[in-house]
Amino acid sequence: MSWLLLQLAVLGVALAAAVLILISFVAFITATKMPHLHQHEEERFFLNARGQKETLPSIWDSPTKRLSVVVPSYNEEKRLPVMMDEALGYLEERQKQDPTFTYEVIVVDDGSKDQTSKVAFKYCQNYGSDKVRVITLVKNRGKGGAIRMEQMAIACGSRAHLEKESIAQRSYFRTLLMYGFHFLVWFLCVKGIRDTQCGFKLFTREAASRTFSSLHIERWAFDVELLYIAQFFKIPIAEIAVNWTEIEGSKLVPFWSWLQMGKDLLFIRLRYLTGAWRLGQTKKKN
CATH class of the missing domain: 3.40.30 (Glutaredoxin)
Known part of the structure; x- marks a missing residue:
């Protein structure tokens, strides 16, 4: 019985490794230039x-x-x-x-x-x-x-202090998606920032030129890659509480947008890890 369990464990590890290698390969070959x-x-x-x-x-x-x-x-x-x-x-x-x-x-x-x-x-x-x-x-x-x-610096508006109030107005499913997304952001890309998706971000000109010129992602997960790049270059980041009021009529569909962001988060990590995307010194462009 123990031998069978050991074989199953080895098989599980092998399958997980194969899946990770396959995903990394797909992430590498589908990587695009900036x-x-x-x-x-x-x-x-x-x-x-x-x-x-x-x-x-x-x-x-x-x-x-x-x-x-x-x-x-x-x-x-x-x-x-x-x-x-x-x-x-x-x-x-x-x-x-x-x-x-x-x-x-x-x-x-x-x-x-x-x-x-x-x-x-x-x-x-x-x-x-x-x-x-x-x-x-x-x-x-x-x-x-x-x-x-x-001087390079980024100030990120944060709605984290409003989280308890917003959770009370969300469904359990949306709350689960939110916590899952926060975990993936922390685990794969950015640590120390509680609210990466707040639309308010203030940059010095030097910080903007350094980070924007290195971006690959253009949709909702772009905030995460932006902060990932900033942390790579050791640009000081301050998270500042803001009062945020949503205006009705948002075009965002939570489930599909978060699914897309989850995929982008994984690819951000794997593409930088495999060297498909690289960060270096930014040179002035014409």
Whole structure:
């Protein structure tokens, strides 16, 4: 009996090893090179308030603003005004209090099928293209693709302090998915950050150029790879509690999005582990 159990144990270990090798092989051969920041010529430009094309500045250029706020948007014609009104109201008030404070809000329309760009462009006309710019991606690339289109340090907004309240409003299934995702993030990629998926992240220009130029993932798990890269380069990261209010109408489907993120987390780890993706010193690009 003991001999049979030993054989079964050995067989189980062998099968697990074979599966891991197979997954690693698939992760390696399906690894892609870092996507180009601009895949389409049209994405090199934005429209100013008069509707004229202007060349989009690069993150490698000298800074002209104290703060750049990048807003990735996909089919958000109804929710965008709520966010823009509140954000611009705060930024304008901040500028009145401190005239040296300068800002820009960059709305990146991630290939929307609705009127997201037109809604955003109205703010450009009202506030001027010096403060609000709209970039329209020709092809939908996900949250990471949209954000990449814009002393090293990163401040991560965290909703972890709101977790108990949010759990009370979730189903047991969604709570289980949430804890499973948090475990995978901790086990495979990023340690020490309780909320990797919060949409608020503040970068110094140096940190942004170092991390964004090394990204591969363009969809929801991009936040995790971004923080993985930051920890690899030993960029200081601070997690800061924020008050976060969800606006109704989210396009996120929890089960399928978390399934996709789980697959991406595994591939992130395996592709860096096998050397399919490598991190090195970032060089300035034209």
